[in-house]
Structures are given as structure tokens and as C-alpha cells.
Amino acid sequence: MALINVKTKEVQIKIVYYGPGRGGKTTNLEYINKKYREQIKTEMVSLKTQDDRTLFFDFLPFDVGQIKGFDVTIQLYTVPGQVKYNATRKLVLRGVDGIVFVADVQKEQRKNNIESLNQLYENLETYNLDLFKMPFVMQYNKIDLKNSGIPILPSNIMQKDLNTALRAPAFEATALRGGNVIPTLKKIISMTLTSIQGQL
Amino acid sequence: MFNQSQLDDIDNAIVTNLIEAGLNNVIFMDMAGNTIAKHDNGKNNLDSTAFAALAAGNFAAVDAMAKLVGESEFSLLFHKGKKLSIHFSKADDETLLISMFNKEISLGLVRLKVADTIKEINTILANG
Ligand SMILES: Nc1nc2c(ncn2[C@@H]2O[C@H](COP(=O)(O)OP(=O)(O)O)[C@@H](O)[C@H]2O)c(=O)[nH]1
Ligand SMILES: [Mg+2]
Numbered sequence: 001m002a003l004i005n006v007k008t009k010e011v012q013i014k015i016v017y018y019g020p021g022r023g024g025k026t027t028n029l030e031y032i033n034k035k036y037r038e039q040i041k042t043e044m045v046s047l048k049t050q051d052d053r054t055l056f057f058d059f060l061p062f063d064v065g066q067i068k069g070f071d072v073t074i075q076l077y078t079v080p081g082q083v084k085y086n087a088t089r090k091l092v093l094r095g096v097d098g099i100v101f102v103a104d105v106q107k108e109q110r111k112n113n114i115e116s117l118n119q120l121y122e123n124l125e126t127y128n129l130d131l132f133k134m135p136f137v138m139q140y141n142k143i144d145l146k147n148s149g150i151p152i153l154p155s156n157i158m159q160k161d162l163n164t165a166l167r168a169p170a171f172e173a174t175a176l177r178g179g180n181v182i183p184t185l186k187k188i189i190s191m192t193l194t195s196i197q198g199q200l
Numbered sequence: 201m202f203n204q205s206q207l208d209d210i211d212n213a214i215v216t217n218l219i220e221a222g223l224n225n226v227i228f229m230d231m232a233g234n235t236i237a238k239h240d241n242g243k244n245n246l247d248s249t250a251f252a253a254l255a256a257g258n259f260a261a262v263d264a265m266a267k268l269v270g271e272s273e274f275s276l277l278f279h280k281g282k283k284l285s286i287h288f289s290k291a292d293d294e295t296l297l298i299s300m301f302n303k304e305i306s307l308g309l310v311r312l313k314v315a316d317t318i319k320e321i322n323t324i325l326a327n328g
Contacts, residue, residue, distance in 0.1 A: 001230075001232070002234075003230060003232070003234035003235075003236065004201055005202070005207065005236065006201075006202070006203060006204050006207065007204055007207035007208065007211075008207075012234040012235070014232050014233070014234070041247075041249065042247045042249055042250045043247075043250070045250050045253065045254065047254075047257070056257055056261070057253075057257060059250065059253045059254075061249045061250070061253075073249070075233065075234070075249075075253065077253075087264055088261070091257065091260040091261065091264060092257070094231055094232050094256075094260065095230060095231060095232020095233070095234070096232070199201070
């Protein structure tokens, strides 16, 4: 739940990047951190293992200016993608306002994408949240890999696998080069702001 | 959501019980890592946004560990440093009070003052 402080006139919103391990969640945040350096007051916090995998979360707070007289801060988080870390993934989802699902378009990741999305649905249920009723954006990442001859799934298959029922806005992306990282971010921010407008 | 007078009363409870007792920094926050109120003695500049995110994660992890070993919660969460120590306390199911203090203040005093503050905050929240 977004935190709205009527005294300090601040709104804090939590957006979580979720998805299978190695899909590109951390890469999305790293690009945003580089691109919007001057709007970001603090260093990006990354709790990672020795081999550079996300252990708990990455965290990046981000000012988006004023809405109806409130200063709005977006707090971006990623979850650890590795299967064994579901307990920590669940903790990061606490109080989430909007979600970006970063799927990996590599053919061999097909099953992992589907399992991760199903687990997201279940994890949200433990907080009485319904994925179908939340601000939610899909990202199909690493489409550049087709140029290196690596088998990838076309977007219509990704849509069929992951987005048939949800019908969420979806973006093809190359997070490593920043491709569609910002449009994905802008979309989830605008959906999340719309969802809390009534509370302001 | 907290109304203006609740936020005023919470600020007041934190300042009179904790900051005036000599604590360095106090953050009242929700379990999602959002800051509700923050106060300091004016002598340091903490990155409280990142701090709150990490504190929420830390508290949530310890809380989940407690459940795994069959404890309903570990009531005292305390990190002791050479100069500065940090005390975590649950205010209610949704909120946390985090206090930072230096070595001139005893943990006993902090626990007492934190308990008083939490009692006041809970009254403030109950009287919505
Ligand atoms: N080719 C390619 N690799 C990417 C892209 N995005 C991320 N990667 C790589 O995929 C790996 C995992 O990325 P990371 O952001 O750590 O994934 P996370 O586990 O979801 O946080 C890293 O080696 C990235 O450099 C992309 O758009 N294209
Ligand atoms: Mg990561």
C-alpha cells in the first residue's frame, strides 16, 4: 500500500521488478540508475551474493515530482530470482503497489517464466493481493539475442504463455542496452499513480 | 492512512520520549519500508530512505526466521556497534520503530523509552 503522508505532503510508492533468475531485473534498475542519476538522491543498494546474484533485493528510490501538491517518491525493488529464494521474494512483495514482470525470451527459459509468474500470483495471495487487480506491466527481455543466433520465443508466443488472461501492457526490451527500459518504467509508474489518485 | 493530528502526535511522542532523551536518530516506518516519521538530533545526515528499506528487509527476515523455529517473534532486535547501536521494535503488525543511539546511552534506558513511545503511538493509532 502506498504511504501517503498528509503532514509532510509525501507519497511513497513501492514498485517491484519480479521474474525468473537472470531475466534482467537488476539490469533494468542499473540502467534507470545511470539514466536518471540526477533525480536519484542515494546510491542504489544491492544485496548480492559473491557471484553477483541478487540475494535479497536491489533498491532504488526515485523522485517523480509533485502530484496534487504531494512530493512523490517511487521506490524500485527487485526480487532475487533464484528458485531457492522464494521466502525472501515474498518479503520484498510486502506492501507492493505495482509490479513489472521481467520475462526472459530465450526458448530454454520458457518453463521458468511460467513458473515464476504462477509463483508471483501465489505469493501475492498471501498478502491478500490479486495480480489481476494490480498495476502490472510485462517485459519480454533480451530480444537482442536473436541476432546472436540464440533461439528466442517471438512475442506472440510470450503473450500466449504469460499474458492471455492478464492482458497487461507488454514491452519487448533489451535491458542491457536500455531498450524499452524507460517506457516500461513510465508505464508502471503511470498505472500505479492512477490507482492511488483517489486516495490523494 | 494517518491523519494530520495523528502524525503531529506521533512526531511529538518521538521527540519528547526519544530525541530529548539523547537518541541520535529515530525512524517510524511501515513494514514495506516506507518512512512515516523521522527525527534526529541534527548532528548527522543519514540516508534514511535506503536505511528504511534495509531495516524493513532485516526485520522481515528475522521475523520469518522466528516463525521457522516456532517463535511467534523475537522481541528484541538490536545491533551493537563501536560508536552507534540500532534498536528495532515492532509498534503494531504494520509498523516499526527504529532507534539509533551512541554509547553514552544505555540499552536499558532505550528499551524503556521505546516501550513508552510505542504505547503512546498505539493509543494515537487506536484513537484515529
Ligand atoms: N543479451 C542480453 N543480456 C541481458 C539483457 N538484460 C540482461 N542481460 C544479462 O542477463 C544476465 C542476468 O541479468 P540480471 O539483471 O542480473 O538478472 P536478474 O537475475 O533478473 O536480476 C546478466 O549477465 C545481464 O547482463 C539483454 O537485454 N540482453
Ligand atoms: Mg537480480
